[in-house]
Amino acid sequence: MTQKIKTILIVNTGYDHKRFIFKQLRRRKDLRIIVLNKEINWAAQYVDEWIIADTFSHRLAVEAVVKYSQKNRIDGVLTFWEDDVLLTSKIVDELHLIGIPHQIAFNLRNKFKMREFCESIGVAAPKHTLVNSEDELKKAAKDFKFPVVIKPTLGSMSSYVVKAQNSDEVFQIWRYIRQNINVQTESSLHDGIQLLMEEFIEGDEVDVDLLIQNGKTKFWSITDNLSTQEPYFIESGMICPSNLPDSQQKELLSIAENVLERAGVRDGCIHFEAKYSKSGPVPIEVNLRMGGDEVYWLPKRVWHVDMIDYAVKIALGEYFPSIVKPLEPFSYMASTSFVSERSAILSSYSVPESWPKELRVDQYDFYKEVGDSVLTPPDGFEYLGWMTTMGDNPIDASENLEEAKKLVQFEVIPFSNLSVIGKTKRSSRFKSAKVSQQSIKGEARLIKLRASSKKKQRQLNIGIACNKAATGGDSVESEIGAVGTTIEQTLNEIGYKTTYVDFNNLSEAISVLQTQPIDLVFNVGERINGSSLLEPHIASILDAMQIPYTGSNPFTLGFCIDKIRVKKLLTYHQIPTAKWDYMYEMTDKLRTDFVYPLIVKPGNSDDSIGINQESVVTNEKELKRQLEYMLHELKRPALIEEYLPGDEYAVSILGNENDDLRVLPLDRTIYDKFSGDRWHILTFEDKYGEDINLDNDPTLIVERPPKNVSSKLIKLISEISLDTFLILGAHDYGRVDVKLDQSGNPHVLELNPNPSINRGRCVPEVAEIDGLSYPDFLEKIISLAINRYRDERPYAHLQPVIK
Known part of the structure; x- marks a missing residue:
C-alpha cells in the first residue's frame, strides 16, 4: 500500500541554530515540508518548497499562503518561532486548519489580556496594569507595592523584561524600554508596543510543556528554572524533571489545563510558564509553540517523548493515545546558559574536541564566534549558548554540568580607545543603550575583519x-x-x-x-x-x-555623480580632459573658444542617462535646443564638452594606493563601423535598448585587450587613469573612461567608482584576462576591503584624499 504524503507548512525557519528541528522533521518520509519565510536560507536542504513572503507583514504573508493553497494541498501549519505565533494562528483561521485560532492566540499571548482572563475565571494573576504614558506610570507607581516588573505585553523570551525595586527605577526602566525597543526589528511586536507593570511574584519558576489534542492533555512535563539574573531575568539553567513535590506539580498542571481549556485551546504543543508562590501556582506566560532550543531535548531524554514529532501529529490531525510516563524518568537532565557578564567582544573560545564520557554531555550549542559582539542588558539580550548533561539523579546531572562547564573556556575583551563604550556616562543603568549597542557591533565587525586571514x-x-x-x-x-x-x-x-x-x-x-x-x-x-x-x-x-x-566612500560616490565638480578637480590637477563648460540656466555665458561639434550631457547623472544622438550638436541652434532639453525637461545642469570622435577606453583598476594597486587589461570600443550620420558615442539606447544594445550591436567593435595599439599610448592611458582614480579617492575597484580626440590624444571622461561587476561586464571580464576568475575577482575585492579596515583606524576611509 502506497504511503500517503502529507504536507506541513512551517512558518519561519528562525536562525540556523534551529537546524535540529528540520533534521527531525525530515526523518518522516511521508512528510512534505513547505516553509513560509522571507527568503531561502540555511534550511534549503530540508525543505521541499518555499513560499517567499515577509512574515513581518501578516497580510502579505497570509495572501501568499492562500495563493499557494489554491493549487497545492496544505494539511497542517506549525511554527517553532515565537514571533510568528500570531501569524500562524491567522493562517489556521484562513485555511481552516487544526491549531489555535487567532483571537484565542492573541488573548493568551498578550500578557495583559492573559492576566485579565485568568482573573475572570478565578485563576490567580499578578496585580497588573498597562503603563503606556507617564501619567499611567505615575498612578501605578503609587498603587503598587515594590518590587514590580515592567515588560512589553507582546514581547518574546525575556527581552525587555525588567525588575524595578522602587519608584525611581520604575521611571528609568519605563523610559529605557520605550527608547530602545524597536517594532521594526522585534517582529513579535507586530501588533504594537504596550507596556505592562505587574507585581513581582516570589516563588519557584517552572515550565510546563504540554501536548494537547482534541481538548485533552496527552502528555505533560515540568521543568524547574534555576534562579535568573536580575533585574533583567537572564536565564541561567534548568532541571528536568522538576524537583517540586508531586502535589505542587499536580497543582501546576491543573492550573495550566484550566487556563488553556477555558481559553479554548483544543490542539497544540504548549510551553506554559508559571511560578509556585506561597499562595499556590500563578501563570506567568503562555507560549503557544514548542519550547525553544534546549527545552526540546529535556522531555526527549527524560521521558523519550519527541515534541517535534507530536507537534506535527497534532497539526496534521493524526490521533495518538495519551502518553503514559514511567514511574521513574529514563534520565535526569540539567542545562545551563552561557552568558557574558557585560557587553563586549568575544576574544577567545575553546571546547574539547570530544567531551569526557563520564560527564554525559548530551547537547551543546555555542552561538558566537571569536570577534562577534555579545550584547547583554541594557545593550541587548544575547546569550552565548547552552549545554545539557544527563545523570542518574538530579544531583548527578547537575554535578556533571558543573564539571562540563569548566571545559568551555571563553574570554571577552574591552573595546578600543576609539570606541564610545565605557566612555559615555549613564545616570542610571537603564538609560538609553542604542548608541552603545551599535558601537559594540561596529567595533566587533572591525575586530573580526582585522583578525580574519x-x-x-x-x-x-x-x-x-x-x-x-x-x-x-x-x-x-x-x-x-x-x-x-x-x-x-x-x-x-x-x-x-x-x-x-x-x-x-x-x-x-x-x-x-x-x-x-x-x-x-x-x-x-x-x-x-x-x-x-x-x-x-x-x-x-x-x-x-x-x-x-567594499568600494568607495560616500564622498567619492557623490562627488563622481557631479560631473561638473569632477571636471574642475581634474582640470586643477592637469589631467587631460576635453575642453568644457557648464550651465545651470539659459542665461549663463559659455566660453567663446569652443569648436563645434559639441556634446551636451547632464551634469549630475551616470550610465549615459540623458545622452542620445541629438546630444551632439553642430551649431548654435542645435546647442540651444539641447540646452533647453537638459535644463528645462530633464531639469539637470548641463555639461558641455568638445566632441571627441576617437576610440573609447574603459580602464579597470583594482586595489588601493597601498595595497596591490593595478590597472587591468584595457577595454577598447571602436566606432569605425558606425554609419556616417551616427556620432561616435555610447547613448543610453546603445546600452539598454531592447533590440540593439552593447551586447548585440554588430557595428560596435570591442577589444579586450586592445589590438595594434602602441605600448606608449596604453601606458599613458593607464597612468592618467590611475591618477584620476587616486585624485578622486576611489577604493578597491573602479573604472575610468577615456576617449581619444581626432589626433589620437587621450582625454578622461569620468570615473565610475561603482561600475557594474556582473558576469560578462567589462571589469570582471578584463580581470579574467589578468588571471582572476569571477569568484577570485569577488574575493579579491573582499580582501582589499578587509585590508583597508585592518590597516586604518575607523572612518579613515572617509577623510578626503589630499593630492
Whole structure:
C-alpha cells in the first residue's frame, strides 16, 4: 500500500541554530515540508518548497499562503518561532486548519489580556496594569507595592523584561524600554508596543510543556528554572524533571489545563510558564509553540517523548493515545546558559574536541564566534549558548554540568580607545543603550575583519547591498538587479554566508542590517527607493551603522555623480580632459573658444542617462535646443564638452594606493563601423535598448585587450587613469573612461567608482584576462576591503584624499 504524503507548512525557519528541528522533521518520509519565510536560507536542504513572503507583514504573508493553497494541498501549519505565533494562528483561521485560532492566540499571548482572563475565571494573576504614558506610570507607581516588573505585553523570551525595586527605577526602566525597543526589528511586536507593570511574584519558576489534542492533555512535563539574573531575568539553567513535590506539580498542571481549556485551546504543543508562590501556582506566560532550543531535548531524554514529532501529529490531525510516563524518568537532565557578564567582544573560545564520557554531555550549542559582539542588558539580550548533561539523579546531572562547564573556556575583551563604550556616562543603568549597542557591533565587525586571514575569509557573513529588480521592470532595473543576485550566488557557491540587502526598500534594508550578523557588505547598490542620486547614501548608512563595506566612500560616490565638480578637480590637477563648460540656466555665458561639434550631457547623472544622438550638436541652434532639453525637461545642469570622435577606453583598476594597486587589461570600443550620420558615442539606447544594445550591436567593435595599439599610448592611458582614480579617492575597484580626440590624444571622461561587476561586464571580464576568475575577482575585492579596515583606524576611509 502506497504511503500517503502529507504536507506541513512551517512558518519561519528562525536562525540556523534551529537546524535540529528540520533534521527531525525530515526523518518522516511521508512528510512534505513547505516553509513560509522571507527568503531561502540555511534550511534549503530540508525543505521541499518555499513560499517567499515577509512574515513581518501578516497580510502579505497570509495572501501568499492562500495563493499557494489554491493549487497545492496544505494539511497542517506549525511554527517553532515565537514571533510568528500570531501569524500562524491567522493562517489556521484562513485555511481552516487544526491549531489555535487567532483571537484565542492573541488573548493568551498578550500578557495583559492573559492576566485579565485568568482573573475572570478565578485563576490567580499578578496585580497588573498597562503603563503606556507617564501619567499611567505615575498612578501605578503609587498603587503598587515594590518590587514590580515592567515588560512589553507582546514581547518574546525575556527581552525587555525588567525588575524595578522602587519608584525611581520604575521611571528609568519605563523610559529605557520605550527608547530602545524597536517594532521594526522585534517582529513579535507586530501588533504594537504596550507596556505592562505587574507585581513581582516570589516563588519557584517552572515550565510546563504540554501536548494537547482534541481538548485533552496527552502528555505533560515540568521543568524547574534555576534562579535568573536580575533585574533583567537572564536565564541561567534548568532541571528536568522538576524537583517540586508531586502535589505542587499536580497543582501546576491543573492550573495550566484550566487556563488553556477555558481559553479554548483544543490542539497544540504548549510551553506554559508559571511560578509556585506561597499562595499556590500563578501563570506567568503562555507560549503557544514548542519550547525553544534546549527545552526540546529535556522531555526527549527524560521521558523519550519527541515534541517535534507530536507537534506535527497534532497539526496534521493524526490521533495518538495519551502518553503514559514511567514511574521513574529514563534520565535526569540539567542545562545551563552561557552568558557574558557585560557587553563586549568575544576574544577567545575553546571546547574539547570530544567531551569526557563520564560527564554525559548530551547537547551543546555555542552561538558566537571569536570577534562577534555579545550584547547583554541594557545593550541587548544575547546569550552565548547552552549545554545539557544527563545523570542518574538530579544531583548527578547537575554535578556533571558543573564539571562540563569548566571545559568551555571563553574570554571577552574591552573595546578600543576609539570606541564610545565605557566612555559615555549613564545616570542610571537603564538609560538609553542604542548608541552603545551599535558601537559594540561596529567595533566587533572591525575586530573580526582585522583578525580574519585569507584562510578564514570565507567564514565571514557578507551582506550584498544591491537593488532587486522589480517584476516587469525595464532593462536598466534588470541589469542593476542582476548584479546583486549574481554576486550572492557566486559567493554562496564558494562557501560564504550571504545576506541580501535590497535598498529599493530602505526600511527593510536597514532592518536587515540591524538584525542580521553581517561582517562586511559588498556594496553594489545604485539606488535608494529607485533614485540613482541617492546612491552615495548607501555607503553613508553603512558608515553610520559602523558596517565595513567594499568600494568607495560616500564622498567619492557623490562627488563622481557631479560631473561638473569632477571636471574642475581634474582640470586643477592637469589631467587631460576635453575642453568644457557648464550651465545651470539659459542665461549663463559659455566660453567663446569652443569648436563645434559639441556634446551636451547632464551634469549630475551616470550610465549615459540623458545622452542620445541629438546630444551632439553642430551649431548654435542645435546647442540651444539641447540646452533647453537638459535644463528645462530633464531639469539637470548641463555639461558641455568638445566632441571627441576617437576610440573609447574603459580602464579597470583594482586595489588601493597601498595595497596591490593595478590597472587591468584595457577595454577598447571602436566606432569605425558606425554609419556616417551616427556620432561616435555610447547613448543610453546603445546600452539598454531592447533590440540593439552593447551586447548585440554588430557595428560596435570591442577589444579586450586592445589590438595594434602602441605600448606608449596604453601606458599613458593607464597612468592618467590611475591618477584620476587616486585624485578622486576611489577604493578597491573602479573604472575610468577615456576617449581619444581626432589626433589620437587621450582625454578622461569620468570615473565610475561603482561600475557594474556582473558576469560578462567589462571589469570582471578584463580581470579574467589578468588571471582572476569571477569568484577570485569577488574575493579579491573582499580582501582589499578587509585590508583597508585592518590597516586604518575607523572612518579613515572617509577623510578626503589630499593630492
